[in-house]
Amino acid sequence: MRVDLRSDTVTTPSQSMRELMAQAPVGDDVYGEDPTVNALEERVAAMFGKEAAVFTPSGSLANQLGVRILVAPGEELLTETNSHIVRAELGGSAVFGGITTRTWQAARGLLRASDALEIARPNSGPYMVSTTAIAVENTHNFGGGTIQPIEEIALLRKESLGLGLSMHLDGARIWNAHIASGVSFLEYGKHFDTISICFSKGLGAPVGSAMLSTKANVTRARVWRKRYGSGMRQVGILAAAAHYALDTNLPLLSHDHRRAQFLAKRAHSVAPSTIDPALVDTNIVALDLRELPVTAAEFVEMVAPEGVLIGAFGTNFARIVTHLDIDDAAMEYAADVIADALKRTLMSK
Numbered sequence: 001m002r003v004d005l006r007s008d009t010v011t012t013p014s015q016s017m018r019e020l021m022a023q024a025p026v027g028d029d030v031y032g033e034d035p036t037v038n039a040l041e042e043r044v045a046a047m048f049g050k051e052a053a054v055f056t057p058s059g060s061l062a063n064q065l066g067v068r069i070l071v072a073p074g075e076e077l078l079t080e081t082n083s084h085i086v087r088a089e090l091g092g093s094a095v096f097g098g099i100t101t102r103t104w105q106a107a108r109g110l111l112r113a114s115d116a117l118e119i120a121r122p123n124s125g126p127y128m129v130s131t132t133a134i135a136v137e138n139t140h141n142f143g144g145g146t147i148q149p150i151e152e153i154a155l156l157r158k159e160s161l162g163l164g165l166s167m168h169l170d171g172a173r174i175w176n177a178h179i180a181s182g183v184s185f186l187e188y189g190k191h192f193d194t195i196s197i198c199f200s201k202g203l204g205a206p207v208g209s210a211m212l213s214t215k216a217n218v219t220r221a222r223v224w225r226k227r228y229g230s231g232m233r234q235v236g237i238l239a240a241a242a243h244y245a246l247d248t249n250l251p252l253l254s255h256d257h258r259r260a261q262f263l264a265k266r267a268h269s270v271a272p273s274t275i276d277p278a279l280v281d282t283n284i285v286a287l288d289l290r291e292l293p294v295t296a297a298e299f300v301e302m303v304a305p306e307g308v309l310i311g312a313f314g315t316n317f318a319r320i321v322t323h324l325d326i327d328d329a330a331m332e333y334a335a336d337v338i339a340d341a342l343k344r345t346l347m348s349k
């Protein structure tokens with residue numbers, strides 16, 4: 001059996017998703033004439049209470065568009081140390097936007113408004129860099145799928161508005177946060193000026209993200225999307241996959257969360273120091289291997305021969321992500337393999 005738990009990006013489009021894609025009405029999206037793309041943009045903007053949205057080929061581009069709309073060259077974006085925008089977008093904000101970043105560090109990536117506010121330096125005059133925006137990642141990927149508390153988001157919004165700062169949401173997995181917390185998309189959306197969302201993670205579309213904001217901001221973002229070389233033509237076939245994902249796959253995320261809990265409990269029962277199941281909020285399980293005589297890379301190699309693929313994050317963390325293409329049988333098999341590898345590691349101690 002092969003069970004790929006490296007990421008929720010590894011899903012492949014189902015037959016019924018492919019059929020809907022094949023039937024999608026299309027047009028030239030650079031001319032704004034693809035009806036399926038237009039409907040998707042209107043749909044997701046409305047879901048989050050925003051005026052408009054722009055469809056993008058990647059979540060990184062959706063983030064970069066959002067951030068560059070809010071922050072001018074030479075100005076500063078604040079975010080958490082292990083957030084995707086600063087760790088996994090290859091310096092995009094700096095390279096394309098001339099934007100500098102400064103970070104605060106938070107265990108599990110968990111947002112506390114005070115952490116961001118303490119380092120915010122708006123209107124810093126002619127000597128120091130001025131902060132103009134704060135980015136929040138929800139759920140926090142490298143933090144282990146952490147849901148950001150809505151109270152902290154609301155507090156950060158209130159305080160940062162008072163400082164004249166804008167807020168960007170990296171909502172690649174906002175779907176998981178909503179399903180697990182019950183907080184509505186409108187409630188999440190209202191605290192942010194720009195939002196990126198992603199259809200190709202837990203939702204299982206083959207490609208596609210979007211940036212949501214005001215009409216004026218999205219009009220500007222469309223210019224930048226084209227300038228970045230990402231104007232797309234008859235991409236209604238991809239937007240159709242996103243529509244399908246929202247209709248059919250969104251409610252299924254609760255199963256991913258249940259399976260992540262199952263795995264976390266299993267790992268905890270064998271090696272309690274590796275995971276606290278109560279801290280597994282959504283579909284990502286970050287096994288902490290610091291107290292075991294094995295590195296993350298070695299642990300990945302221990303389970304790979306059994307067909308279980310997991311990721312290493314840093315030296316000591318193994319990242320396991322549940323998704324649409326993992327059913328209960330696959331999860332039980334993977335949990336057996338992982339539990340067995342943990343036992344063998346403990347015995348070698």
Ligand SMILES: *Cc1c(COP(=O)(O)O)cnc(C)c1O
Nearest residue numbers: 058059060061084137141170172
């Ligand atoms: C995956 C991801 C993105 C976007 O990634 P792409 O691979 O560019 O689509 C953005 N933010 C987070 C938190 C992610 O996990």
